[in-house]
Amino acid sequence: MLSFKLALRNLLGAGLRTWLNVVVLSFSFIIIIWTKGILEGWDRQAKADMIKWEIGGGQFWHVNYDPYDPLTLDESHDRIPAGLISSVQPPVPVLITQGTIYPGGRMLSVLVKGIPPEQKILALPTAKMVSADGEIAAIIGKAMAENAKLDTGDYVTLRWRDRNGTFDARELKITGIFDTNVPTVDVGQIWIPLAELQDMMLLPDEATLIVTPENAGPGEATEEWVFRDHEFLLADIESIIRAKGSVGIIVWLILLMMAMLAVFDTQVLSIFRRQKEIGTCVALGMTRGQVVKLFTMEGALHSVLAAIVGAIYGIPLLFLQSVRGIKIPLESSDFGLAMAEKLYPVYSAALVAGTILIVMIVTTIVSYWPSRKIAKLNPTEALRGRIQ
Amino acid sequence: MNNEPVIRIKDLKKHFPSGSGRFTALNGIDLLFSKGEFTGIIGPSGSGKTTLLNIIGTLDTPSEGEALILGRSAGSLSAKESAALRKSQLGFIFQTYNLFPVYTVFENVEFPLLLQGVESSQRRKMVLDALEWVGLTDKIRSRPAQLSGGESQRVAIARAMVKRPAIVLADEPTANLDAKNSHNILQTMEKLNRELRTTFIFATHDEKVIGYVRRKIFLFDGKVAGDEIINKN
Numbered sequence: 001m002l003s004f005k006l007a008l009r010n011l012l013g014a015g016l017r018t019w020l021n022v023v024v025l026s027f028s029f030i031i032i033i034w035t036k037g038i039l040e041g042w043d044r045q046a047k048a049d050m051i052k053w054e055i056g057g058g059q060f061w062h063v064n065y066d067p068y069d070p071l072t073l074d075e076s077h078d079r080i081p082a083g084l085i086s087s088v089q090p091p092v093p094v095l096i097t098q099g100t101i102y103p104g105g106r107m108l109s110v111l112v113k114g115i116p117p118e119q120k121i122l123a124l125p126t127a128k129m130v131s132a133d134g135e136i137a138a139i140i141g142k143a144m145a146e147n148a149k150l151d152t153g154d155y156v157t158l159r160w161r162d163r164n165g166t167f168d169a170r171e172l173k174i175t176g177i178f179d180t181n182v183p184t185v186d187v188g189q190i191w192i193p194l195a196e197l198q199d200m201m202l203l204p205d206e207a208t209l210i211v212t213p214e215n216a217g218p219g220e221a222t223e224e225w226v227f228r229d230h231e232f233l234l235a236d237i238e239s240i241i242r243a244k245g246s247v248g249i250i251v252w253l254i255l256l257m258m259a260m261l262a263v264f265d266t267q268v269l270s271i272f273r274r275q276k277e278i279g280t281c282v283a284l285g286m287t288r289g290q291v292v293k294l295f296t297m298e299g300a301l302h303s304v305l306a307a308i309v310g311a312i313y314g315i316p317l318l319f320l321q322s323v324r325g326i327k328i329p330l331e332s333s334d335f336g337l338a339m340a341e342k343l344y345p346v347y348s349a350a351l352v353a354g355t356i357l358i359v360m361i362v363t364t365i366v367s368y369w370p371s372r373k374i375a376k377l378n379p380t381e382a383l384r385g386r387i388q
Numbered sequence: 389m390n391n392e393p394v395i396r397i398k399d400l401k402k403h404f405p406s407g408s409g410r411f412t413a414l415n416g417i418d419l420l421f422s423k424g425e426f427t428g429i430i431g432p433s434g435s436g437k438t439t440l441l442n443i444i445g446t447l448d449t450p451s452e453g454e455a456l457i458l459g460r461s462a463g464s465l466s467a468k469e470s471a472a473l474r475k476s477q478l479g480f481i482f483q484t485y486n487l488f489p490v491y492t493v494f495e496n497v498e499f500p501l502l503l504q505g506v507e508s509s510q511r512r513k514m515v516l517d518a519l520e521w522v523g524l525t526d527k528i529r530s531r532p533a534q535l536s537g538g539e540s541q542r543v544a545i546a547r548a549m550v551k552r553p554a555i556v557l558a559d560e561p562t563a564n565l566d567a568k569n570s571h572n573i574l575q576t577m578e579k580l581n582r583e584l585r586t587t588f589i590f591a592t593h594d595e596k597v598i599g600y601v602r603r604k605i606f607l608f609d610g611k612v613a614g615d616e617i618i619n620k621n
């Protein structure tokens with residue numbers, strides 16, 4: 001208690017020197033919490049969007065289906081198992097094939113996905129896939145629309161190969177364009193009614209994957225259908241976000257190092273310049289152990305002050321951002337994963353407490369290290385200020 | 389009245405390592421100090437005054453012989469015990485004042501009481517009393533950088549006296565002061581010596597200090613070369 005009081009007195013008495021260190025330290029507090037909060041918010045949002053737009057409560061995949069190898073699409077489809085269809089909220093079968101569209105004389109390779117227009121599980125506006133007899137209605141994402149220069153009401157030719165390998169072509173009518181943060185349902189994709197695609201492919205009642213409703217619980221796998229849960233389907237996002245996050249980690253590591261260097265430097269300088277003071281403390285009745293404790297406490301208290309200063313400007317700043325969101329000036333498609341135009345950082349109590357704890361521990365170690373020297377100081381020489 | 393000596397030094401020697409051999413700074417000192425003395429240890433630079441004061445102040449230990457400070461043997465005290473002795477019974481005054489630069493005058497004088505764990509309101513009263521003794525009650529919020537040399541040394545005296553120690557050790561306390569300030573602080577210390585019966589021991593070669601002391605111990609080359617009691621009325 002005494003050393004805490006004296007340390008605080010010494011620290012506050014030192015004025016500007018203290019506050020410079022404290023401000024640098026508080027920056028690293030805020031940057032650590034900020035970057036981690038953004039990553040956490042991004043992670044949550046991206047996952048929520050993926051669930052909403054693409055994966056629902058998990059998917060049954062045909063055993064041969066591999067989204068990274070379009071060539072397998074020809075072999076990865078089968079009849080939809082009867083047991084799945086009859087649940088309260090029916091699962092959504094999706095049939096996938098490759099095709100080519102020719103918008104404005106250009107040629108674009110696409111994934112054609114058939115989905116029941118009446119489905120309720122995914123946010124895709126499949127109800128917009130209505131058209132006059134003989135026309136095939138299609139919906140596409142905003143990024144796709146921009147890339148292909150297609151608008152609602154436009155017609156575009158689709159060419160595909162059916163199950164026998166025979167090429168065929170039909171006109172599609174774009175009946176809806178949707179705005180999503182999930183590029184994997186948007187870029188290079190075209191959605192049409194499942195029944196139409198099954199017809200076109202000569203694959204009645206077949207699908208490539210089956211989206212289950214949320215909270216349906218783990219599905220039962222069969223030989224033909226493998227259940228892919230959230231953990232599996234969201235793994236890509238997690239690894240991408242973690243990779244993007246490493247930049248943030250490097251930034252805060254540098255900041256933390258700078259702050260620690262400043263504290264360390266102050267400590268070393270203090271002990272060198274304040275030899276007489278140390279000698280006087282001993283003459284007035286402190287043991288050298290007490291002086292070591294006092295100096296360590298002084299250094300460590302930088303981080304306490306930094307937490308307070310950081311809170312003063314950090315809490316309003318971070319709070320405002322978590323409520324109003326941060327505008328991201330990038331197209332989500334550039335990132336290759338779901339990314340909203342606005343991110344809402346998430347700051348957990350554990351994150352804040354953990355960060356403060358880590359910085360305090362590191363600061364204490366960095367303060368203690370040079371202070372140990374005091375324990376070996378000869379008080380009579382310290383009083384003369386003769387130690388190098 | 390009380391003739392039991394507060395300090396008893398017997399055949400005290402202090403060697404310092406020097407090159408391949410050793411240097412003897414104190415070479416067989418025998419001295420007794422009684423309670424309430426106002427004594428100067430007088431000698432040229434390098435004669436061993438500071439070394440002797442450091443041993444009396446338990447900041448250093450004898451190489452040979454014995455130094456009993458208030459009945460405790462300076463050579464056999466643990467670090468904790470000697471710190472406790474300094475904390476309660478010994479006051480130090482330095483040539484360079486050694487005030488804590490970031491503390492106010494009040495906080496500097498308060499420091500020894502904080503170490504002793506004196507309770508806050510009692511502490512305040514004692515600090516103000518001590519500042520009253522040295523005539524600095526109007527400067528309690530100043531910092532050392534705002535004080536003159538004489539004022540600084542008076543703060544140092546208040547800091548040494550605030551805990552009412554048995555012994556005050558003052559190493560060349562006037563060396564950085566002009567004549568007027570020197571007389572001023574010597575008069576202050578003389579008054580405190582009379583009123584509180586604190587034992588004062590000075591290390592000095594300053595004629596002004598020598599003019600005030602009631603006992604002169606002459607030190608030369610680590611040996612006592614003379615010991616005179618001056619009768620003043």
Ligand SMILES: Nc1ncnc2c1ncn2[C@@H]1O[C@H](COP(=O)(O)OP(=O)(O)O)[C@@H](O)[C@H]1O
Pocket residue numbers: 381404405406411413431432433434435436437438439440591
């Ligand atoms: N720590 C030390 N190491 C080596 N020599 C020392 C040390 N302290 C004092 N001395 C030597 O002891 C002698 C007496 O020093 P000191 O007691 O400081 O003298 P004074 O205070 O009378 O000027 C000097 O020659 C000094 O160089």
Ligand SMILES: [Mg+2]
Pocket residue numbers: 437438439559591
């Ligand atoms: Mg000296």
